[in-house]
Amino acid sequence: MYLGIFLLKMRSGMSNQLISTIFGISKSSIRRAVSTVISALMKNFVPQNIGLQHISRQEVIENHTRPLAQSLFGNAAQNQAIAVLDGTYIFIQKSNNFHFHRRTYSLHKGRPLVKPMVVVSTDGYFLTVVGPYLADYRNNDAAIFNHMLRSNIEDIKNWFQEDDIFVVDRGFRDALTVLEDFGIKAFMPHLLAKGEKQMPALEANASRLVTKIRWVVEAANSRIKRWKYLGHTLPTNQVPFIGDYVRIVCAISNEYLAPLSTGNADDDEALATKMQYLAKRVNSLQTFVEENALDRRSSNWEVAPDSLNFPKLDEEELRNLTCDVYQVRLCPSYMQEYIEGDADILVHKEHPGLIRVKLQRRHVTSKKYLLWIQYSESTVSAWYCKCSAGARVVGVCSHIASVVWYLGFARHNGGSSSGVQNWGDFVKDAAIIDVPDTDDSEVEE
Structure with missing residues (x-):
């Protein structure tokens, strides 16, 4: 009981x-x-x-390493362990101890919290959970990881060996030198250089390889928050038990739940080969757009007809194009604004197989992205978007995916706006003044 x-x-x-x-x-x-x-x-x-001592390194390599990750970053001959790391958040109430409140207040989230550090394998198996840690600037992801290594928590320096691989996000950038000192290989998405608005194609391609593997730790953190008690804002008197709560739910997940990420060895090897090949290619359409100033010349474009001869695609072809399903899930929301008449699909007068679209950025009203797609009767051959990751050719950004999804799939299957509801009709807008109707017969002359 x-x-x-x-x-x-x-x-x-x-x-x-x-x-x-x-x-x-x-x-x-x-x-x-x-x-x-x-x-x-x-x-x-x-x-x-759960914990590094509950499982051997060799068992993780043999039973909890997805073949795709090993093919993209590892070397089977070297017998490398691959781990994915990220911090998660457990929100807490404000404390009347002002010092503790300052140390747990996250400027990033704008509220007090504590941060457990989660380490998972590439199939989502929880290797260990460390912490929780404070949330101030002294406890960012890089500082927490440095603390784990220098303190040798759970004998981490002996469990992981030289040439093992850590897949991390940009928050770990200040820990890369420490990883190198310990002989650990780190893979992280590239950062935009100062003054840059878009990653070069090769860097965007390399970043996509990382995110293809790193998503599993985000899904693992989401699995923790499905235990609704940990998704609530906890009272401060529960802080001593938060680490135990998180470890318990992670241990239950390891024992009783299916892996988050699985893959057939042959399919994963084929996908890895494809992604590695594409990662070495530059974006030819980007070069064509820039050389011909297609982002500035508007007179050569006209609104595409409803009978646009865009190739018809099925769901499998869409997944092959995007190398994932995440972008496909966002497509109906992106294309709703086009369907409602807030965007136009334009076709080039001299190049019928080239279209241009300006799509609204989902987070910022004042920002829109131009994108171009080149196609033939049977396939989508090239794409380029002005967003920060839009030059990549390993998969496509969400903006490209949305247009391809609409033209090649949704308009042929009646699902162009399925599941997208504008709830703004039920909320007042202070920018719009409602003028009540006036009965002319009651107006005095």
């Missing part, structure tokens, strides 16, 4: 008051049940299912 109470609390996020009402016992009994279960799980269950 105690275990059921604990799991109900973690999974549903219910308060002790509500749970006590459901079970017909006092709140003190609920607190005692939760405390008892935490102690028991942390003593017996958690050490067997």
Whole structure:
């Protein structure tokens, strides 16, 4: 019964008051049940299912490394372990201890929180969770990772060996030199150079290889937050137990849930070969656009007819083009503005197989991106977008994917705006003045 109470609390996020009402016992009994279960799980269950010492390095390589990651970044002959790292957030209430409040206040999130550091394999298996850490500028992802290495938490320096691989995000950039000192290879998306608005094609391609593998840690963090108690803002008196809560739910995930990322060895090898080949190519359409000033000359473009001879694509061809499904999921939302008449698809008068579209950026009203797509009757052959990652040829950005999805798939299948609802009709807009209707008969002359 105690275990059921604990799991109900973690999974549903219910308060002790509500749970006590459901079970017909006092709140003190609920607190005692939760405390008892935490102690028991942390003593017996958690050490067997999470932490670097619960699993051997060789077992991770053989059973928890996706072939795609090994093909993109590893070398099977070197027997390398590949790990993906990221910090996650557990929000807490404001503390009346001002020093603690300052140290846990995140300027990035604009609220107090603590940060566990999550380390997963490339199939989403939780290797370990360290922390939680404070949230101020002294505890960014790079500083936390440096602390893990220099403190040799869970004997991390002996568990990982020279030439092993860490896949990280840009928040770890200040830890790269430390990783090199320990002989660890790090792969991170490229940063925009000062003054640049767009990554060069080769750097954008290399970044796409990283994000193809790194997404699994984001999905793992999301799996933690599915336990609704950890998705709530916790009272400060729960801070001592947050690390235990996170480790327990991660251990449960390891023991009972399916891997987040799986792949057939042959399919993964074929995809890796394709992505590595594309990663070495520059964007030929970008060169053509820049040499012919197609971003400035508007007289050579006209609105595309409804009968535009764009190649018809199926879902498998779309996935092959994007190298993922994430961009495809965003397509209906991006194309809604085109469907509602806020964007035009233009075709070049002299090059019928070349179209241009200006799409609204989803986060910023004042920003729009120009994009170009080159196609033939049977295939989409080239693309280029002015967004920061739009020069890549390893997959496509969401803007390119949206236009291709609409022209090649949705308009033939009646799903162009499926699932996209504008809820603004139910919310007032202070920028619009509502003038009430006036009955002319009641107006005095």
